[in-house]
Amino acid sequence: MRSSPQQDKPKARGSASTQQPDLKDRGGSYLNHHFETAKVSWQRLMATPLATLMTLMMIAIALSLPGVLYVGLQNVEQLGQRWQGSAQLSVFLADALSEAEGRDLAQQLSDNSQFSQLSYLSKDEALAEFKAYAGFGNALELLKENPLPAVILITPSTDYLLSDDLSNLTQQLLSLDGVDDVRVDMDWVQRLQAMVTLGQRTVLLLGLLLALGVVLVVGNTIRLEIQNRRDEIIVVKLVGGTDSFVRRPFLYTGFWYGIGAGLVAWLLVQLSLWYLGTVVDRLIQLYHSEFQLQGLGLGATLLLMLIAVTLGSGGAWLAVLRHLRAIEPR
Amino acid sequence: MIRFDNVSMRYPGGHEALSRVSFSLERGEMAFLTGHSGAGKSTLLKLIMLMERASQGQVFVGDQNLNRMAVDQIPFLRRKIGVVFQNHQLLFDRSVFDNIALPLQISGYEKSSIGRRVRAALDKVGLLNKEKLNPILLSTGEQQRIGLARAIVNKPQVLLADEPTGNLDPQLSAEVMGLFHQFNQVGVTVLVASHDLDLISRMPHRCLTLQQGRLADA
Numbered sequence A: 001m002r003s004s005p006q007q008d009k010p011k012a013r014g015s016a017s018t019q020q021p022d023l024k025d026r027g028g029s030y031l032n033h034h035f036e037t038a039k040v041s042w043q044r045l046m047a048t049p050l051a052t053l054m055t056l057m058m059i060a061i062a063l064s065l066p067g068v069l070y071v072g073l074q075n076v077e078q079l080g081q082r083w084q085g086s087a088q089l090s091v092f093l094a095d096a097l098s099e100a101e102g103r104d105l106a107q108q109l110s111d112n113s114q115f116s117q118l119s120y121l122s123k124d125e126a127l128a129e130f131k132a133y134a135g136f137g138n139a140l141e142l143l144k145e146n147p148l149p150a151v152i153l154i155t156p157s158t159d160y161l162l163s164d165d166l167s168n169l170t171q172q173l174l175s176l177d178g179v180d181d182v183r184v185d186m187d188w189v190q191r192l193q194a195m196v197t198l199g200q201r202t203v204l205l206l207g208l209l210l211a212l213g214v215v216l217v218v219g220n221t222i223r224l225e226i227q228n229r230r231d232e233i234i235v236v237k238l239v240g241g242t243d244s245f246v247r248r249p250f251l252y253t254g255f256w257y258g259i260g261a262g263l264v265a266w267l268l269v270q271l272s273l274w275y276l277g278t279v280v281d282r283l284i285q286l287y288h289s290e291f292q293l294q295g296l297g298l299g300a301t302l303l304l305m306l307i308a309v310t311l312g313s314g315g316a317w318l319a320v321l322r323h324l325r326a327i328e329p330r
Numbered sequence B: 001m002i003r004f005d006n007v008s009m010r011y012p013g014g015h016e017a018l019s020r021v022s023f024s025l026e027r028g029e030m031a032f033l034t035g036h037s038g039a040g041k042s043t044l045l046k047l048i049m050l051m052e053r054a055s056q057g058q059v060f061v062g063d064q065n066l067n068r069m070a071v072d073q074i075p076f077l078r079r080k081i082g083v084v085f086q087n088h089q090l091l092f093d094r095s096v097f098d099n100i101a102l103p104l105q106i107s108g109y110e111k112s113s114i115g116r117r118v119r120a121a122l123d124k125v126g127l128l129n130k131e132k133l134n135p136i137l138l139s140t141g142e143q144q145r146i147g148l149a150r151a152i153v154n155k156p157q158v159l160l161a162d163e164p165t166g167n168l169d170p171q172l173s174a175e176v177m178g179l180f181h182q183f184n185q186v187g188v189t190v191l192v193a194s195h196d197l198d199l200i201s202r203m204p205h206r207c208l209t210l211q212q213g214r215l216a217d218a
């Protein structure tokens, strides 16, 4: 108006009908808009780094807790499986049996094709071994007599890995003269397996609860964000913004929280495992086993990210569903 | 273009803001809407925008019956209508440019054509040099003109204005009214609610007068 005189006499520009952006204009515009919205949502998060970080950490911790437990159990289970492959029978001999008789019995048994490995430990050898590995040396010195029985250690051939076959074998061995007791290490492995299963259920339950927590944290954060941007939402609706246009930035915010928290959670899990790994290594050495603590593999990492993104976006979605409707221009 | 057929509007509180209002505005026509404060001017404009729905009667925009319009169609109705609000409704978290660009972004324009159109709109209201400022820094009159620029940037078929000269000095008021006249000249249907009877009387347009929610014959 004050600018140029030619404004006063506008050229009649044909019709005043609403000009929808022509196709060329719209081309990649939809994708572009998504990209822009994602970028703006990201920038908004970065504009308040401390608040963003705190929310992110809350979500990440909730995600990493079941993550660490899950990986821990996975490792224990793997360890169990490894030992299951080498179930061992300890055949304890009666004290009445002399060392020579004991070696005889071992000799007889070793002809048996059911066993892949067999060794005889006399009372003295058993004591020596026990002292060396269990660290009870001094305590045992106090005893006048060697309390340990002689033992034949048997590794059954791989045909005898099923527990039914193993218990048959145990019965046979028990019925032999001079055998006091037979222990199957398998018992322990089965107990471990049961505990792992219980643990997995617990982790699953804990995980579900924490997932709900994550959804609520994201939902609440987005709710506050929606309240803060109330004016903007009203104006956007007034000038013709569709519901999905209004929703989009908030959904992207949830998406970013998910991605960010997923990455931080991954880092937390790996750090925890690395720390636990140093402890486990010492423990493992004590049992002369070659065992490597497994971290999050590629599959588990992707799963973690997927869960994080789903929970982040889901929380945002719930907040948006619940709170955007209420904001209408009046 | 705009037709009211025996329209009544009762707010939830029970107050009847409009009763049995009937009028029609041809495509390309311009009219003023006057009346005392509380007479129902803003309410009438809100019905056209579907910010409220009529309690009785029919409202038509173009050939669309707004009573039958589904909620998910409302945004597309609003894209056809440019509105200058009584309380300007500008966003103070972004620049003048971004405020005016908003309707274009919503309709899905490319960045380059957004720039061109925003500057054209700013040029029309004479505020081309303020594009980078935050609107909170502008005077009330300037804010109102930014609101006008946003209303026309999408080249709407219908232009509504609620007290667009409320905060302007007489000369600026006349210029803004002149702008509405200009848009009408290129074919836009214009409806302006205003108190400024003096100014209105000097314009060659029809005047609808509301008295306590009823349309008086002028």
Ligand SMILES: Nc1ncnc2c1ncn2[C@@H]1O[C@H](COP(=O)(O)OP(=O)(O)OP(=O)(O)O)[C@@H](O)[C@H]1O
Pocket (backbone or CB within 6 Å): A330, B011, B012, B013, B015, B016, B017, B035, B036, B037, B038, B039, B040, B041, B042, B043, B044, B086
């Ligand atoms: N949301 C609402 N709920 C209840 N009553 C309302 C609402 N909005 C407006 N009213 C009432 O409806 C009547 C008409 O209001 P409206 O805003 O349309 O008047 P107006 O002519 O625009 O007045 P002004 O010139 O002061 O802007 C008024 O009496 C007002 O109190």
Ligand SMILES: [Mg+2]
Pocket (backbone or CB within 6 Å): B041, B042, B043, B086, B162
């Ligand atoms: Mg009003």
